[in-house]
Amino acid sequence: MTTTPELHHVRPDTVMSVRDLRIWYGTARGAVRAVDGVSFDIRRGETLGLVGESGCGKSTLGRGVLGLLPDAAKVAGHVLFEGEDLVGMSRRRLRSLRGPQLGLIFQEPMTRLNPLMRVSQHFLETLRTHQPELSKEQMRRRAIDTLGAMGIPPTRFTNYPHEFSGGMRQRIMIALALVLNPAFVVADEPTTALDVLVEAQILTILADVKRNFDTSILLITHNLGIIAEACERVAVMYAGRIAELGDARAVFARPAHPYTRELLASTISLSTTSLHYIPGAPPDLIAPPSGCRFHPRCPDAMTVCPQRHPPVVTTELNQDVACWLHGPDDQIPPGGSAPLEREAIGVADEA
């Protein structure tokens, strides 16, 4: 069948380039295709948003590009980080990259710090692991400076994690991920567990990070509002694949993929005037639908959609989209663009 195409050529300022990445889990019921042929690039200092419903493989992808998967997960494809492929890299080499080059910011900050270690010990441990040549005073300085950039006063440096609130712990986690100034950071739903004011504070911090640290961020979220606030580009993920990828402004203004459009419409914000939702639920990734995985829920589905997996095409607004509505027309079989007839989706299939 179709070979997976390159989404676009690799630009010189690309920090990380993911090519046809697949991450599958073997379960008793069959293989779970959590990530199934994903390609994208992240440029230096850029924030790329990754958005989608829960269970579409966002978190797996985020950890997959850092090589932080359970041993039994099967990974294929390439994750090129500054020319080196992280897939198949030795554990040792990968570990030495985590911290100084690659970082991860987590969803639940409350449980991510070792309760028996002072905040200072977390920093000293990290610095000592990767930059043993620094003196203790240099390490302290470095840690306090990074914490300060996140708004944690130096007086709190030697406190224990339980003495901090959720928002402060998230700031500490961000500082911990950035203290070695990595080139690439995955932020996995960094604000989901936080209140709206704290969320906004953290988003401001992430914006500062981009400015001050020159770090590229892959920001995973299910909240389109956060994407709009924090990201230059956005990748919309559905059922293990990227449906659409492009400049955030363009995607929000003119979503090319019906899934993106429906997702935007179902988001409830202060400017929402009517309720809208996508019928059905994201598919079982053990036996995903044939062809385009969104076709059973897609209002615009055509007869070609269940038959063939749509190749990626680039729209005039420079959005990469995998949807037959955008062609390529020469690959649609005759009569393939007729509307697809099917049964209505009931609540029985609801998420």
Place this chain on the structure above:
Amino acid sequence: MSQTKPDPPLLEVEDLRVHFALRGGVLQRFTGREHGSVKAVDGVSFALRRGEVLGVVGESGSGKTTLGRAILRTVPITAGRIRFDGTDITEMREKTLRPMRQRMQMVFQDPNASLNPAMELLAAIGHPLRIHGVTDDDDKVRATVSEALDRVGLSPVELFLHKYPGDLSGGQKQRAVIARAIILGPDLLVADEPVSMLDMSVRAKILELMIELKRDLGLTYVYVTHDLATAKFFCDTIAIMYLGRIVEYGPAEQIYADPKHPYTQSLLRAIPEPDPTKSVPRDLPRGEIPDAAQPPLGCSFHPRCPVAFEICGWESRDLRDLLERHWLAHPDDEFDRERRTVGDLAALDEPSLTATVPVGSGHPAQDVVDLLERIRADDPHEPTWTGIRDITPAAGGVRVEFRDDCVDPSLFDVGGGQQVACLLCRDGNKSKGPNDGRR
């Protein structure tokens, strides 16, 4: 529903207080003796007409969930009154209250935990019928449950009757919870963040269902949420809560169009809009919601408030924040040098209007006075200084006196049914409502 006669309120809450005793150390835990208390709900009043939707909005720790539970009497009430349809249920014994429970029900935040995992849907949803002796006949229960399932959209019913919660998706579980809540035909539904744990594509469906039920069954809702966006869509009246109190109350349209309390204003500004042409506000309130066990003196919001002034309640802990913010801005040599001139900052953690800043060993008290003056010179417009009356060297440290005429704002009427607990709104309006000062 006819609105010809002016109905008495379905639910009236009057100066409700729920204080949880804090158990201190091991010994207190054993003896059960209390050790201070958390004022989860601290003097809340409102009335709810039949068919009205009240949105209780606040961050975690604001007491909104406790308020919802207190209305249903599942947490012990410290003081105040709750009247349901004219009946005072505040001190009703559980036994007398039990029949009333048919008329007031609840939908929970976590659909995964609000159904007994060991009960299939037929038994779980039909249980209220048996509990209240409506029917014990298996066929009748089955028929009524089927009807309820159908009503919440879980059809074909046969597919769901014998399912266990573990076999359902989040949205389906929440529908089942709603089915259980409406099976006895209640008047009041307390919905505690019913959609916040659901995927965004499902949220709209559940909200739509709740709106339908309101229309078809004449339900009255207390909608507890942290999400101003869904509240705007769903609620007639909004109550914004902060540290156990309502800080702003009024018709939804008015509050969204013209928020008066600085807290409401920042909440509204902080919601990320799915529109990249708008950007993150930079002037957010600093810090986070404080510990409810020791709320700030005066107005609870003053430490975070961008427009706070002299009498908002400046106190010792604000001084600590001030020092820490100073060192945050000058973390290098200045911190290392200055930190030594000041003793243990924990001395400032007890809320007080006269704080004694301990002096570091080997330093004269004047060093601390100088430090404070330097900080003031750095940023003379910092509002904390407006609350400080005097800084004098004293025994054991430097004595900082704050203004003692601070005011704890009650809800001020600003017209159009809108009430705001902010001193900026008190001029020209007399205090209304029973929310008296905390101290």
Place this chain on the structure above:
Amino acid sequence: MARSSGSLPRYLVTRLLLVIPMVWILLTVVFILMRVAPGDPVQASLGGRAPQAVIEKQRHELGFDKSIVAQYGDYFNGIFHGDFGTSTSSNRTVTDVVAHEGAATLELAVAAMIFALVLGLGIGVLIGRYRDTPLDVFGRLFGVLTYAAPVFWIGILFQLLFVAKLHWLPSSGQADTLVNIHLQGEAHTNIYLVDAVISGDWGGLRNVLVHLILPGLTLGLLVCGVFIRLVRVNVIQTLKHDYIEAARARGIPEHRVVLRHAFRNALVPVVTVIGLQAALLLSGAVLTETTFNWPGIGQALIRYLNNRDYVMVQGIVTVFALIVVSVSLVIDVVTALIDPRVRYS
């Protein structure tokens, strides 16, 4: 913002106060148990044919003719003054028995505990880390078997192998008779190992050590099985914690993740249970001492129980109860030292 800083001394004081009801309950239970015991303790200790007058006299001396409330008061009064009573079957005091036999038991228990800790923690961490590998299966089986085998049976097996067959080690006792006599003369602490070192009796020390091997190993194996299981489960649970993944994401080396993050945190619940193992150790000591004829307090207890020496039994059991409470106190303090959260709760 949680800034409250709890203090360790305050925690200690409240924890100490909590000991009082615990001690009171235990001692009361012991007291009641001894009163409802069948038969008359005085008659039993003097034998069936003692004249009534003698019995009455003894009764009076021991205070058994007083009301039960008065006896209860006397009991607590005695304990308060460090007097746990005097034997009815010999003229030794409970304090004396505890000092001598207790020292022997302490020597045995410490040896067993060291052995169990080293082996149990080591194997537990290893198989917890490599869960579901053949190593895990082997380690768990070892743990189950050491636990499943009765102490005295292991003791008998050791005797069959190392004494009867290989003639490597002595079968029983705390030391050879001559060494025994010598060390009793040199008594400083009543703990033979220590006394031998203090008096510079290196031959004696060697002799004592050789005697200690089999009983120590036997008792140690019992506790070791419990430790393996416990440490394994806790390491598995701790390795699932979010901060472990976070540490790995920072590139912390795996050995450090396991030892510094997983093992240290797993120790908190383990330490608590180790405290409870003091009880197991005492139970095991009774059996081990009987098996190896070790002159410890467990064996003494059984002897006095057989002699119907109620005062002695009551005294020894009281001491046991006090030991249990003290150990739990120490454990709580250790936990508070390891885990800063405990102090603040």
Place this chain on the structure above:
Amino acid sequence: MTSEFMTPTAAPVPAQRQVGRGRFAGLRRALAPVAEARGLPKWVLYVGCALVLVFVVFAIFAPWISPYSFTQYLDGHGHRFPKSAPPNVHHWFGTNIMDTDVFSHIVYGSRTALEVVAIAVVISMLLGVPLGLFSGYYGGPLDRGLVLVMDAMFAFPSLLLAILIAFLLRGKFGFLGASFSGIMSAAISITVVYIPQYFRVIRNSVISVREEPYVEAARILGAKPRTVIGRYVFGNVVQNVPVIATLNAADALLTLAGLGFLGYGVQPTEAAEWGYDLQRALGEAAGGIWWTSVYPGLAIVLLVTGLTLVGESLNDLLNPVLRHRQLLPVNIVDDEGEVPRDDDA
């Protein structure tokens, strides 16, 4: 690890097996993972069950399996059995110092062991579970008092407690008949030791279940406390019971053997008991007579191991903290083509 890892799909699970209804539907449902177990835990469970089954068969069919009665010391011709004879054709496991057949003691011993353990487990369960349920659900001063008492009991050396109780109960169950009174008093003394364990486990899980929204939901529905406990709480803590019951049965067996070894268990005239047999064998071990000790000990080890394996594998399968879904190997196929599936779906 986030939940998304382990359940990477929110899609509905295919039709589930119908699980039975009724009061214990919860238990049956909770035990479902046992039926669906695979791999190592399943095999551990099988081995454990097989071991236990052997002894259950011994216990039930003792008179048919055993060549002689456990008190028999004369053969069919009125000749006395040889004393402490090594294993031979007539006595597969040899004879012991009491001139009786070792194998017969093993067979009849399993009857004693299982009887005592079954009674002890059932009684301590019947007392400990409801106490834990009510104490945990209602809380308050009664709960605090019970916790203190139970903790004190739990911390006290269990064997010692059992010895004291056994000592007090001697001859108290005469009305049950000679052969059963010993079993009953042994069972009761063991029961006392295990009540706190059920209490603790059940109470702790009740306390966490009590805070679940579905319990609050039941209260809001207007259910009476009795209904809430019975229908909402009990069903969700009951899965702990099989685990504690099997592990406690294993431990109880060791306590019984310990009692027998010290002479406070079932009397030799009443029933065959392995611990007592080992006590008699102790003196012979140094002389190299191994069969009188090795076989009864092995019987204890095998039965305890069997029960422990059952308990541990149940714990592995039922305890959500330990449960982990093992990922199976998988091959990535290039594209839409064939989805590789496991055959067993």
